[in-house]
Amino acid sequence: xIAGAVFDIALVALLVALAAWSVSTRSGxxxxxxxxxxxxxxxxxxxxxxxxxxxxxxxxIAAGLGGVLLLTAQARVGESAARTSAGAPRQDGGPSxxxxxxxxxxxxxxxxxxxxxxxxxxxxxxxxxxxTAEALPRVGLGNPVNAVLLGARALDTLLEKVVVFLxxxxxWSLSRDHAWGSSPSIGPRTTSRVGGAAGGIAPAPAGPxxxxxxxxxxxxxxxxxxxxxxxANEPGGAFASAAMLxxxxxxxxxxxxxxxxxxxQGSWRATIVAGPxxxxxxxxxxxxxxxxxxxxxxxxxxxxxxVIEIALVIxxxxxxxxxxxxxxxxxxxx
Amino acid sequence: MSAVLLAMAAAVIxxxxxxxxxxxxxxxxxxxxxxxQLLGTGAIAALLLVAGATGxxxxxxxxxxxxxLSSFATIAVALAPAPGxxxxx
Amino acid sequence: xxxxxxxxxxxxxGVLFFVxxxxxxxxxxxxxxxxxxxxxxxxxxVGLIALAIVPQAATPLDAAKILLIWLATMLSAxxxxxxxxRVAIRNGDER
Numbered sequence: 237x238i239a240g241a242v243f244d245i246a247l248v249a250l251l252v253a254l255a256a257w258s259v260s261t262r263s264g265x266x267x268x269x270x271x272x273x274x275x276x277x278x279x280x281x282x283x284x285x286x287x288x289x290x291x292x293x294x295x296x297i298a299a300g301l302g303g304v305l306l307l308t309a310q311a312r313v314g315e316s317a318a319r320t321s322a323g324a325p326r327q328d329g330g331p332s333x334x335x336x337x338x339x340x341x342x343x344x345x346x347x348x349x350x351x352x353x354x355x356x357x358x359x360x361x362x363x364x365x366x367x368t369a370e371a372l373p374r375v376g377l378g379n380p381v382n383a384v385l386l387g388a389r390a391l392d393t394l395l396e397k398v399v400v401f402l403x404x405x406x407x408w409s410l411s412r413d414h415a416w417g418s419s420p421s422i423g424p425r426t427t428s429r430v431g432g433a434a435g436g437i438a439p440a441p442a443g444p445x446x447x448x449x450x451x452x453x454x455x456x457x458x459x460x461x462x463x464x465x466x467x468a469n470e471p472g473g474a475f476a477s478a479a480m481l482x483x484x485x486x487x488x489x490x491x492x493x494x495x496x497x498x499x500x501q502g503s504w505r506a507t508i509v510a511g512p513x514x515x516x517x518x519x520x521x522x523x524x525x526x527x528x529x530x531x532x533x534x535x536x537x538x539x540x541x542x543v544i545e546i547a548l549v550i551x552x553x554x555x556x557x558x559x560x561x562x563x564x565x566x567x568x569x570x
Numbered sequence: 571m572s573a574v575l576l577a578m579a580a581a582v583i584x585x586x587x588x589x590x591x592x593x594x595x596x597x598x599x600x601x602x603x604x605x606x607q608l609l610g611t612g613a614i615a616a617l618l619l620v621a622g623a624t625g626x627x628x629x630x631x632x633x634x635x636x637x638x639l640s641s642f643a644t645i646a647v648a649l650a651p652a653p654g655x656x657x658x659x
Numbered sequence: 660x661x662x663x664x665x666x667x668x669x670x671x672x673g674v675l676f677f678v679x680x681x682x683x684x685x686x687x688x689x690x691x692x693x694x695x696x697x698x699x700x701x702x703x704x705v706g707l708i709a710l711a712i713v714p715q716a717a718t719p720l721d722a723a724k725i726l727l728i729w730l731a732t733m734l735s736a737x738x739x740x741x742x743x744x745r746v747a748i749r750n751g752d753e754r
Binding site: 239243246247250254257265266269270272273276277279280283288291292295296299300301303304307308310311422445448452455456459463466470471472476480483486487490 | 577580583584587590593594599602603605606609610613616617620626627628629631632634635636638639640641642643645646647648649650
């Protein structure tokens with residue numbers, strides 16, 4: 237296993253080097269590209285650690301959706317900065333040098349403490365895994381990760397989905413007053429807001445992006461359904477499925493082939509909230525039916541989990557699309 | 571044979587890592603994007619080889635997801651307006 | 660036995676194309692010619708590796724997944740090619 241060790245060491249060294257380079261480079265765009273590359277390499281690292289569920293999440297979020305999020309955010313920030321300062325250099329230079337040194341020392345201290353703690357764990361490390369493994373068959377799922385997420389730690393999952401929904405509210409609150417309730421836009425634009433010259437790519441319903449957006453989404457939806465169903469016994473599950481659906485929706489939006497419904501529409505808002513709401517309802521029903529909040533009657537465990545997962549997929553996918561598309565805006569978009 | 575396939579997977583990853591030099595160095599934005607695209611394709615190829623070596627279906631699922639999502643970063647960049655003043659690569 | 664030989668041989672060819680693609684990205688003079696290396700050589704490499712792995716698939720579902728991966732990679736490269744070319748030309752990188 238020398239070859240494996242060499243590979244792992246090289247991978248780790250490369251990850252650290254890439255991270256350091258991304259942080260220190262001057263251009264925001266270059267840093268984002270470095271971060272995307274870092275995400276792809278992390279997928280390889282997670283597979284080496286035999287954690288395919290984490291690798292799946294990392295692949296969809298960091299390498300796929302995260303890249304789009306950061307790049308569109310950087311494009312928007314760059315535009316607004318250019319618009320407000322009109323070519324003059326930015327006034328504030330960020331934290332002062334002393335603050336930066338203090339932050340660096342604090343980060344190094346936290347990192348070193350984590351390394352020390354992990355390296356000083358007794359062998360074998362104390363873990364709840366054997367205890368959990370005994371109890372998992374009662375949840376009815378074959379995949380231990382999803383069984384823990386939706387069985388043993390369902391409370392965490394419920395709270396996470398509520399947090400996602402709160403994040404959507406946060407993003408919506410960034411819209412201007414007159415644009416509140418309209419729909420976000422993330423498609424091709426014909427006019428740039430900087431100086432009025434035409435920028436970006438003119439809408440091209442026959443262009444390469446549109447071709448991709450017409451061919452891939454049907455397959456993507458099928459793959460999302462497969463990931464959700466397969467998550468019961470193999471890596472996958474609700475979140476990977478939702479991320480795939482969100483990615484397909486984003487593809488259609490980026491091609492200009494569709495628009496997000498207006499955020500003031502009741503049915504759209506209901507879609508976003510349906511998942512956490514259903515989860516909460518099931519949790520409350522656990523009180524009379526099984527004796528505790530979030531308890532499932534054992535015979536119904538798997539069907540309940542399936543229903544919850546389906547609702548969560550729809551809500552989380554909608555929320556992800558909204559988080560990446562940004563606040564509602566009335567900017568022109570074809 | 572699985573050892574051979576795993577060795578090839580490592581070779582593919584090493585190759586794509588070498589291409590990262592272009593991401594660090596490439597003077598143009600398109601160079602860096604190209605390098606990341608290559609990295610994604612390399613990861614897909616390595617995952618295919620690992621799936622062939624170990625028979626784990628999860629590697630195939632991962633490769634499928636990566637293959638479908640790999641073009642998103644480039645699409646997002648292509649849609650953004652051209653870098654104006656100060657938009658260095 | 661024959662299938663194993665096929666797998667190793669075709670996968671080796673695929674890896675060869677991959678190395679060629681990376682060599683192209685590193686050595687070609689300008690972005691547009693590097694684009695050729697990325698989209699063509701690497702996609703061919705992935706296609707050959709996918710073809711090599713198909714006999715190893717345990718179930719028809721796995722074989723279908725492998726073909727879908729190959730199709731998605733081809734579509735992705737077909738889309739990324741013109742887009743990167745536009746980005747390069749728009750930024751004035753072609754020479």
